[in-house]
Amino acid sequence: MKIAVLDWYTVNISGDIPVTQLEELGDVRIIPLTNPEETAANIGDADIVLCNKVLITKEVMDACPNIKYVGLFATGFNNVDIDYAAKKGIAVCNAGQYSTNAVAQQTFAYILDRFSRVRDYDTAVKNGEWERSPAFSYFPVPTAELAGKTLSVVGYGSIGKKVAEIGSAFGMNIVISTRTQPKDCPYEVTDLFTAAEKADVLTFHCPLTDKTAGIVNRELLSHMKPSAMLINTSRGGVVNEADLAEALGSGKIAAAYLDVLEKEPMSPDTPLKGAKNCVITPHTAWAPFETRQRLVDIVCDNIRAWISGSPRNKVN
The missing domain is CATH 3.40.50.720 (NAD(P)-binding Rossmann-like Domain)
Structure with missing residues (x-):
């Protein structure tokens, strides 16, 4: 053979x-x-x-x-x-289902990066800011607990389920948006716009189809809180990149963390390359x-x- x-x-x-x-x-x-x-x-x-x-x-x-x-x-x-x-x-x-654990892990690496601000504080320490602090603890960059925050998960396949499970373990309120009503789902299930409105974190784990292409667009982003973060580890085509860049630049949402883009490798002219509060990794969530x-x-x-x-x- x-x-x-x-x-x-x-x-x-x-x-x-x-x-x-x-x-x-x-x-x-x-x-x-x-x-x-x-x-x-x-x-x-x-x-x-x-x-x-x-x-x-x-x-x-x-x-x-x-x-x-x-x-x-x-x-x-x-x-x-x-x-x-x-x-x-x-x-x-x-x-x-080979990458369930890895993608869920990276999703929470993004969430923890945003809520605990480890990178920001490491930079501050290396820049000597702690050395100049008048108090023993130095925390000018706001951090927040995950417990009590709302995690809205779009897509409830194996990865979506794992992300919801981990979020629940952190004490987060879980909201699910999926195209079919899941059986025996222990979490609130609602439509996409309601999930976006409730979300402190809105994370996408759905396939790229005719119905999901460009689903993250100006209309959906307008339903999100200005303090919310968006995560996409599914497929780049789920996001309208120009609309997301505009939402980040105008402060309609607080941050975006992306592991996938519409064109891969990344095109140098993607509107997200220099977007405000946009963290991009080069399609590595699946790669441990x-x-x-x-x-x-x-x-x-x-x-x-x-x-x-x-x-x-x-x-x-």
Whole structure:
């Protein structure tokens, strides 16, 4: 069985995950990154294609008739024409729920950064401000407790549930906004605008769909408190970046913490690059070592299941 891995660097740029597990499954060709015009050539006569962001289109599948299986190093599968793959008998399998703990952890790294202001105080200390303080304790930058604050979670999949659970452990009031009524949800469930109005923290953990594209826009932001913070670790397309930059600049909301942008890598002309009180990380919430190792484990388990005739996590 020939396996082509088209963008291994998106999973393993630091080289800390061995390819041994993949090599046990067949004749593996590791390609660090693949440009669109190289896709068909890099696949060649492979039976199995593994990728993260590479587009597997109708044209690519027609040019590579040996493809029998496409495995994704991701939960999303919008880069694959799954309907055409089904017509050609090509199984497409994704890797779900591998990053739940990591993304929830980063969400609270953002929240704690904002409420405890550790970075600000570390800078103050290194600048000698504490040394010049007339009192033993120096706290010119306001901090706040999480207990009693309202955490509004948009999306109630595995990550949304974990974020709500952690917030509840901090004593926060949890509000959920999701497109379907969840079963046995222990928290208040309401519509998006009400969730935004109540939120001290509004955090997004929903998929990017036609209905969620640009959902963080001028109208939604106008419903938020001037003291509220917004978090997006879902997909960059959920946010209208110009509207968010305007809201931050005018003080309509207090802060935004983003791990994803509409264009990645970040475009130098994104309106959020120099936006006031906007913290941006380069799509790292999913990237702890343990999380990436789990991802590779799931991808390999998916291949084994498919080979055995019982495909797992099949999306088409």
